[in-house]
Amino acid sequence: MIATLLIQRGTPTAxxxxxxxxxxxxxxxxxxxxxxxxxxxxxxxxxxxxxxxxANACKECMMLIDGExxxxxxxxxxxxxxTLAPLPKKTLIGDLVTEIAPPDERINYATKx
Amino acid sequence: xxxFETDVLIVGAGGAGMYAAIEAAxxxxxxxxxxxxxxxxxxxxxxxxMTVAAAIGAQTPDHWERHxxxxxxxxxxxCNESLSAILCEDAPARILxxxxxxxGWARExxxxxxxxxxxxxxxxxxxxxxxxxxPAVSKTLRRxxxxxxxxxxxxxxxxxxxxxxxxxxxxxxxxxxxxxxxxILAAKAVVIATGGLTxxxxxxxxxxxxAGDGYALALRAGAPLIDMEFVQFFPIGHLAPRxxxxxxxxxxxxxxxxxxxxxxxxxxxxxxxxxxxxxRHEGGRNDGTYVLTRDLATxxxxxxxxxxxxxxxxxxxxxxxxxxxxxxxxxxxxVIDTLAKNGIDLTQRPIEVAPIAHYHMGGVKVDTQFExxxxxxxxxxxxxGGANGANRLSGNAITExxxxxxxxxxxxxxxxxxxxxRWRPSAxxxxxxxxxxxxxxxxxxxxxxxxxxxxxMMDKVGPFRTQTQLDEALADIDRIERAxxxxxxxxxxxxDAVLVDWLDLRNMVLVARSVTLAARARLESRGSHQREDFPxxxxxxxxxxxxxxxxxxxxxxxxxxLERSSHAAQPLADxxx
Ligand SMILES: Cc1cc2nc3c(=O)[nH]c(=O)nc-3n(C[C@H](O)[C@H](O)[C@H](O)COP(=O)(O)OP(=O)(O)OC[C@H]3O[C@@H](n4cnc5c(N)ncnc54)[C@H](O)[C@@H]3O)c2cc1C
Ligand code: FES
Numbered sequence: 001m002i003a004t005l006l007i008q009r010g011t012p013t014a015x016x017x018x019x020x021x022x023x024x025x026x027x028x029x030x031x032x033x034x035x036x037x038x039x040x041x042x043x044x045x046x047x048x049x050x051x052x053x054x055a056n057a058c059k060e061c062m063m064l065i066d067g068e069x070x071x072x073x074x075x076x077x078x079x080x081x082x083t084l085a086p087l088p089k090k091t092l093i094g095d096l097v098t099e100i101a102p103p104d105e106r107i108n109y110a111t112k113x
Numbered sequence: 114x115x116x117f118e119t120d121v122l123i124v125g126a127g128g129a130g131m132y133a134a135i136e137a138a139x140x141x142x143x144x145x146x147x148x149x150x151x152x153x154x155x156x157x158x159x160x161x162x163m164t165v166a167a168a169i170g171a172q173t174p175d176h177w178e179r180h181x182x183x184x185x186x187x188x189x190x191x192c193n194e195s196l197s198a199i200l201c202e203d204a205p206a207r208i209l210x211x212x213x214x215x216x217g218w219a220r221e222x223x224x225x226x227x228x229x230x231x232x233x234x235x236x237x238x239x240x241x242x243x244x245x246x247x248p249a250v251s252k253t254l255r256r257x258x259x260x261x262x263x264x265x266x267x268x269x270x271x272x273x274x275x276x277x278x279x280x281x282x283x284x285x286x287x288x289x290x291x292x293x294x295x296x297i298l299a300a301k302a303v304v305i306a307t308g309g310l311t312x313x314x315x316x317x318x319x320x321x322x323x324a325g326d327g328y329a330l331a332l333r334a335g336a337p338l339i340d341m342e343f344v345q346f347f348p349i350g351h352l353a354p355r356x357x358x359x360x361x362x363x364x365x366x367x368x369x370x371x372x373x374x375x376x377x378x379x380x381x382x383x384x385x386x387x388x389x390x391x392x393r394h395e396g397g398r399n400d401g402t403y404v405l406t407r408d409l410a411t412x413x414x415x416x417x418x419x420x421x422x423x424x425x426x427x428x429x430x431x432x433x434x435x436x437x438x439x440x441x442x443x444x445x446x447x448v449i450d451t452l453a454k455n456g457i458d459l460t461q462r463p464i465e466v467a468p469i470a471h472y473h474m475g476g477v478k479v480d481t482q483f484e485x486x487x488x489x490x491x492x493x494x495x496x497x498g499g500a501n502g503a504n505r506l507s508g509n510a511i512t513e514x515x516x517x518x519x520x521x522x523x524x525x526x527x528x529x530x531x532x533x534x535r536w537r538p539s540a541x542x543x544x545x546x547x548x549x550x551x552x553x554x555x556x557x558x559x560x561x562x563x564x565x566x567x568x569x570m571m572d573k574v575g576p577f578r579t580q581t582q583l584d585e586a587l588a589d590i591d592r593i594e595r596a597x598x599x600x601x602x603x604x605x606x607x608x609d610a611v612l613v614d615w616l617d618l619r620n621m622v623l624v625a626r627s628v629t630l631a632a633r634a635r636l637e638s639r640g641s642h643q644r645e646d647f648p649x650x651x652x653x654x655x656x657x658x659x660x661x662x663x664x665x666x667x668x669x670x671x672x673x674x675l676e677r678s679s680h681a682a683q684p685l686a687d688x689x690x
Contacts (some may be wrong), residue, residue, distance in 0.1 A: 049608070051150050051154060052321045054351075054361050054600065055160040055358075056359070057154070057248060058320065093291050097608040101152075104259075105151070105267065105268045106269070111115060113238075113265055
């Protein structure tokens with residue numbers, strides 16, 4: 001089975017472009033499995049956030065999946081196209097990464113104290 | 114360049130780091146609590162679902178010396194007994210403090226409920242329903258960290274090296290994950306609270322941030338590590354079908370509460386056979402329910418797989434078919450729905466499980482003030498080695514994080530109160546130079562090489578080891594190290610995936626080699642370290658090994674300081690056995 005991921009990429013200063021990745025998968029594998037596959041086998045520069053992988057405990061892997069906010073680690077891969085974009089209401093860092101830390105846990109806040 | 118100054122720098126914001134921050138702040142120190150991920154979310158603590166061991170005696174009468182006796186038994190003669198004693202003696206105070214902070218330990222009949230986990234002589238393990246122990250612990254500590262005005266919390270800050278001046282720790286050099294910019298942290302005392310190393314293995318229960326950073330930081334700072342050969346494999350990690358939304362070790366509490374049955378590929382039970390063969394377990398510990406300690410269960414499953422009696426995905430079946438649905442639901446409520454979403458119905462079909470790397474007994478060698486051999490450099494939590502010897506009791510790891518965190522935080526604050534800032538540019542120069550050398554030429558894919566290293570460690574430095582495989586592993590590790598080169602690869606983009614993978618691999622290679630060298634040297638089988646070419650425990654090996662970096666090379670040694678207090682020999686407190 002092959003999932004086609006259409007991923008919005010880029011930095012805050014450049015206009016975003018969508019890149020296409022074909023990802024082979026087995027039954028039950030997740031979108032996060034797919035993103036990690038891309039990083040290890042197709043494009044090591046793809047940026048996305050995650051930490052816990054299986055537990056759905058860290059809540060870092062939230063992104064826009066087919067237009068809905070969801071976790072990459074609990075969404076299953078499926079045949080056909082899936083579009084991915086960074087969270088729309090958060091400041092973009094790069095690719096699928098946005099600024100999600102609470103404001104008082106960021107480095108800029110710490111420099112002011 | 115951004116530069117911070119603080120009394121105490123804590124590296125890692127899991128259970129240990131957060132408790133250390135709270136205690137250091139209480140002692141009057143200014144604190145920076147830094148994490149490469151989000152505060153309180155990046156490591157093992159937030160993922161833990163099960164139990165925390167402490168002799169609070171709420172369920173049955175208990176005494177911390179009983180807990181200590183069980184801890185030492187599991188440690189197979191290698192515990193640093195002073196550290197084990199601190200763990201067990203302080204545990205009730207931490208657990209009751211967390212209770213007062215409203216963590217929500219499960220209660221029955223008006224008292225805190227304690228479960229009976231394997232290896233403990235009585236019900237001793239507290240937990241938060243349903244499978245919510247780690248998230249509840251993290252959330253509670255986070256709240257207290259937030260309330261302390263002298264703690265600055267900084268997420269997305271990855272510590273690359275400890276800064277050392279004249280042999281004394283004086284801060285750290287880091288990169289800000291979002292920008293890739295170097296950051297200097299000057300500190301009078303530094304606490305390594307980075308958790309474990311199980312991401313080194315292909316089958317693991319680790320998060321992204323558990324590749325052994327703290328061990329590499331300590332080694333490069335000049336501090337020896339101890340017991341690096343002892344990696345604990347969790348015998349019944351989830352294997353198949355693909356399960357998401359739950360952590361892979363979640364079958365343990367199911368077994369505590371409901372006593373699931375392990376079956377081999379031929380649907381036959383096999384635990385009793387191995388338990389009967391194991392001399393250590395004579396004398397009543399095999400009561401036919403959930404009895405094998407972790408190393409023995411790992412052994413049993415791997416031997417069944419090796420003999421061609423594995424389950425289709427390469428493990429064993431775990432069956433709860435004998436448990437009525439109503440009982441499943443009463444014990445695990447919403448978790449049953451999460452399983453259903455994964456297409457798992459325990460009343461219909463067994464799931465498949467296999468050993469996965471789960472916890473590291475070894476780590477930074479510290480004294481009873483939690484200070485390493487490098488002055489002003491402390492460590493706590495899973496990053497510390499010694500308290501659990503050659504194997505760890507279930508429930509002891511979160512306890513270790515809380516107890517050692519609190520102690521290390523206090524010690525670091527006391528040291529900082531007497532110290533002055535020593536950081537000078539030379540303390541960070543080598544690391545800044547490394548980071549400046551980053552190159553956009555990605556000649557090898559660091560993410561792929563990480564996968565390769567994980568395969569090597571799983572297949573050749575797993576729970577069962579031989580000289581030949583360990584030699585091969587060392588050669589493989591050398592090859593991977595050559596492939597990444599000495600200049601960091603980097604994409605140059607924000608949240609630089611290539612740079613972070615490269616820096617991770619730099620640490621992983623060093624730590625993997627430490628584990629492999631120590632495993633190759635130990636010519637016996639003990640606890641979680643099983644040598645197929647040296648079966649059985651050899652009393653001549655009842656000592657710890659240390660490993661340290663000397664002139665850029667790892668050097669092994671027999672540990673000189675064997676703190677053998679007389680706890681084990683002393684009669685235990687007068688309570689019912
Ligand atoms: C899935 C799972 C379930 C478990 N269940 C139990 C259980 O039920 N009972 C039990 O007793 N034990 C359990 N354990 C073990 C126990 O959870 C851990 O040993 C314990 O939580 C470790 O706490 P810690 O604070 O030392 O490390 P962690 O909680 O792992 O925290 C370490 C932190 O350091 C950060 N960090 C790492 N490197 C760097 C760096 N270079 N720079 C900055 N920050 C860094 C990480 O992001 C992380 O946030 C479990 C472990 C796992 C993985
Ligand atoms: S990776 Fe942790 S919640 Fe998705």
